[in-house]
Amino acid sequence: MRIIDNSQKPYHYYSMAQAAIQLSKEIMLEADKYASVYTRSVSMQIEHWARIGKIVEENPDLPYAFIEGVLIGKAELDNGEVTPFEFRLS
Secondary structure (H helix, E strand, O other): OOOHHHOOOOOOOOOOOOOOOOOOOOHHHHHHHHHHOOOOOHHHHHHHHHHHHHHHHHHOOOOOHHHHHHHHHHHHOOOOOOOOEEEEEE
16 A cells, blocks of 8 residues: 655545456557547546546536546636637537
8 A cells, every 4th residue: 555645735635545457458449549648647537538528428528529628627727827708609
């Protein structure tokens, strides 16, 4: 077990246990391809897909581009880069 000092981490940082999961070869190959494009590790890519999938399931009426914009806006806010969000009509 590794102990993490969370005193310097933002409030949303979690120390999560690692778990081994079995995935199909096809998913691993796709994750590897996308990970290299977005400069992520394979596990980070799979975590990204899981996070996005959860958000999409919880908000089925929102288009992906809108969800992506919200996540980018939240990251900018967390980094102190406050910029107005531009709503676009499709």
